[in-house]
Amino acid sequence: MTHIEILRAGVLTTCQDAGRPGWGHLAVPPSGAADRPSWRLANQLAGNPTGACALETTLNGCTVKAHRNVTVVVGGAPCPVTVDGRPEAWGQPVKLKAGSVLDAGPAEVGVRSYLAFSGGLHPKSSLGSHSTCLLSGLGPAPLKDGDTIPLGPSPAHPPLPTQWPAPWAGVSEEIVMKLHLGPRLEWFRPEAVAELARGVWTVSEHSNRIGLRLDGPALRRMDSGELPSEGIVAGALQVPPNGQPILFGADHPTTGGYPVIGVVGAEAQAAAAQARPGTKIRFAPIPLPHWSKRA
Amino acid sequence: MSTIPTDRLRPLPAGPRGILIDCGTTAVARACYRSLQSRRMSGLLEAADLVPGATTVLVDGIDEPELLAAELPGWPLTDEPDAAGEAVEIPVCYDGPDLESVAEQWGVRPEEVADIHSGIEYEAAFCGFSPGFAYLEGLPEQYQVPRRESPRTTVPAGSVAIAGPYTGVYPRTSPGGWQLIATMTNPGRLWNEHREPAALLVPGTKVRFAAVRV
Structure with a gap:
C-alpha cells in the first residue's frame, strides 16, 4: 500500500477517475478526468484497471515522491519527465523506487498531463468517485505541497501492454x-x-x-x-x-x-x-x- | 388523476447521447419525470441520468436518442399524486436578514411571514446550483419576490431563501442572490454522502417548514 507525496502541486493538480455520473438530478456535476482518452491510456499503460484514479495536472505539471516501488506513466499533455533529476520517458511506464522523486514538467503543448500509478490512487471518495470537483467541492480538495495520497495494492505482475493500445492524441493550435x-x-x-x-x-x-x-x-x-x-x-x-x-x-x-x-x-x-x-x-x-x- | 396529452412533449436534441424533453409546464415536467423514472426502474429505459428542470426533463447517456424521441408521443402520462406523500419537515427559525423587506413586499407584518411560509406544502421540483439544493415550488404568486439586486458573496449554510416561484435551503455556505427569510436549525441534514440518497430533498419530495421560536 503506502502512498505518494506531492512535493510540488503546480498551478492545479487534482485526483481524477471516471467521476460520478448519474447524480445530475441531485445537482452533482459528473466530474472525472477532463481528457478521458489520455487518462484511460495512461492507466492502461500503467497496468491499471479501467477507472483507476490518477493525477491530472494543469499547465506546469507537478513533482511527486514515491514511498514504495511503483510504476508510473506520465501521459496526456507532453512534458519533460525526470526521476531524481535524470530524464525519463514521457508516455511510457517508468519504474520508481521507494524514495525516488518524479517531476512532470511544464506542458510543451496542451494543458493537462496525467500521472497514472500502478495500483491507482485512493484519496477520499465521495459518491463512489475519487475525483475532485471544482464546482461542487465534492471529492478531495485540489492538492497542495506536502499532501500524501494512498496507493492501491500494486498488481504482482502488472499486465503491461506489449504494444500501444492507441496513440496519444495530438494537441493542435x-x-x-x-x-x-x-x-x-x-x-x-x-x-x-x-x-x-x-x-x-x-x-x-x-x-x-x-x-x-x-x-x-x-x-x-x-x-x-x-x-x-x-x-x-x-x-x-x-x-x-x-x-x-x-x-x-x-x-x-x-x-x-x-x-x-x-x-x-x-x-x-x-x-x-x-x-x-x-x-x-x-x-x-x-x-x-x-x-x-x-x- | 388526469391524463396529460403527450403531444405536449417536445423532444429536443441534447448532444449525440441526450434528449431534453420540453414539457411546457412544471406539472407536465413532473409527470414526465415520474414516468421516465418508472420506465427506467422497470428496465424499459436505459439512461445514465434523468435531470428534471423547471419545465423540462433531460435524459442523458442514452444510446439511441431517436428511438426515445419516436416513443414519446405514445406514452400514457398521468398527473397522479405522489404515492409517497409524507412531507419532510424542516424546522426553521424565521430570522433571515431579508425578513422585514419580504414582509414589506408581501404587505404583512414580519411575524406573519413565518405563518404564511410555513403554512404551505412545497415540492422539490428539481435540484441545481449546489449538491442537495432543491428548487421547492408551492409559493402562491402573490408571495413571489424577485432576487436581490446584488447577490450576497456569502450566504450561510441552512439559510432559507425565496426568489420567484421558489423556496430553497442552502446546503453549504456559498454566494447567493435570493432573499433570506429563515435559518434551518440543522442544515447538515440536507446533504450527507453516507446516506442514500445523499440529498434530503430529491426531486418529487414534499416539504413543510416548521417555525421554531427562539
Missing part, C-alpha cells in the same frame, strides 16, 4: 469541433448556424475544468426572454446574454438558465480539455436530427 445543434437553437437568430460555421473563437484565460470561455463573434438571440432552468450535458455550448459562448467541461453545472445552442461529443470534449488560452476553436455544425424538426 486550432481545433475544429463537430457541434450537434440544439437543444435551444430556436432561441437564436436564423443566421446563427452560418455564424457558428464561419466564426473563429479564442479560448479565454478564464477557462477551467468547469468550462472554456470563448471570445469571438457574439451569438445573438432572438429575444431576451428568460429560459427556465434546465438540465445541461457535458460538452454543451451555452450562450449567456453577452453572446460569448461557454463550452462546458467535466465539472459543469447540472442545470442552467441560458440557452444551449449545440453540444460537442466526447472527442471534442477531450480536445477542449487540452486547449490552452489562445487556442482557436471552430465549429462544424451538425444539422438537427429529423425527429426534432417541428411541423
Whole structure:
C-alpha cells in the first residue's frame, strides 16, 4: 500500500477517475478526468484497471515522491519527465523506487498531463468517485505541497501492454469541433448556424475544468426572454446574454438558465480539455436530427 | 388523476447521447419525470441520468436518442399524486436578514411571514446550483419576490431563501442572490454522502417548514 507525496502541486493538480455520473438530478456535476482518452491510456499503460484514479495536472505539471516501488506513466499533455533529476520517458511506464522523486514538467503543448500509478490512487471518495470537483467541492480538495495520497495494492505482475493500445492524441493550435445543434437553437437568430460555421473563437484565460470561455463573434438571440432552468450535458455550448459562448467541461453545472445552442461529443470534449488560452476553436455544425424538426 | 396529452412533449436534441424533453409546464415536467423514472426502474429505459428542470426533463447517456424521441408521443402520462406523500419537515427559525423587506413586499407584518411560509406544502421540483439544493415550488404568486439586486458573496449554510416561484435551503455556505427569510436549525441534514440518497430533498419530495421560536 503506502502512498505518494506531492512535493510540488503546480498551478492545479487534482485526483481524477471516471467521476460520478448519474447524480445530475441531485445537482452533482459528473466530474472525472477532463481528457478521458489520455487518462484511460495512461492507466492502461500503467497496468491499471479501467477507472483507476490518477493525477491530472494543469499547465506546469507537478513533482511527486514515491514511498514504495511503483510504476508510473506520465501521459496526456507532453512534458519533460525526470526521476531524481535524470530524464525519463514521457508516455511510457517508468519504474520508481521507494524514495525516488518524479517531476512532470511544464506542458510543451496542451494543458493537462496525467500521472497514472500502478495500483491507482485512493484519496477520499465521495459518491463512489475519487475525483475532485471544482464546482461542487465534492471529492478531495485540489492538492497542495506536502499532501500524501494512498496507493492501491500494486498488481504482482502488472499486465503491461506489449504494444500501444492507441496513440496519444495530438494537441493542435486550432481545433475544429463537430457541434450537434440544439437543444435551444430556436432561441437564436436564423443566421446563427452560418455564424457558428464561419466564426473563429479564442479560448479565454478564464477557462477551467468547469468550462472554456470563448471570445469571438457574439451569438445573438432572438429575444431576451428568460429560459427556465434546465438540465445541461457535458460538452454543451451555452450562450449567456453577452453572446460569448461557454463550452462546458467535466465539472459543469447540472442545470442552467441560458440557452444551449449545440453540444460537442466526447472527442471534442477531450480536445477542449487540452486547449490552452489562445487556442482557436471552430465549429462544424451538425444539422438537427429529423425527429426534432417541428411541423 | 388526469391524463396529460403527450403531444405536449417536445423532444429536443441534447448532444449525440441526450434528449431534453420540453414539457411546457412544471406539472407536465413532473409527470414526465415520474414516468421516465418508472420506465427506467422497470428496465424499459436505459439512461445514465434523468435531470428534471423547471419545465423540462433531460435524459442523458442514452444510446439511441431517436428511438426515445419516436416513443414519446405514445406514452400514457398521468398527473397522479405522489404515492409517497409524507412531507419532510424542516424546522426553521424565521430570522433571515431579508425578513422585514419580504414582509414589506408581501404587505404583512414580519411575524406573519413565518405563518404564511410555513403554512404551505412545497415540492422539490428539481435540484441545481449546489449538491442537495432543491428548487421547492408551492409559493402562491402573490408571495413571489424577485432576487436581490446584488447577490450576497456569502450566504450561510441552512439559510432559507425565496426568489420567484421558489423556496430553497442552502446546503453549504456559498454566494447567493435570493432573499433570506429563515435559518434551518440543522442544515447538515440536507446533504450527507453516507446516506442514500445523499440529498434530503430529491426531486418529487414534499416539504413543510416548521417555525421554531427562539
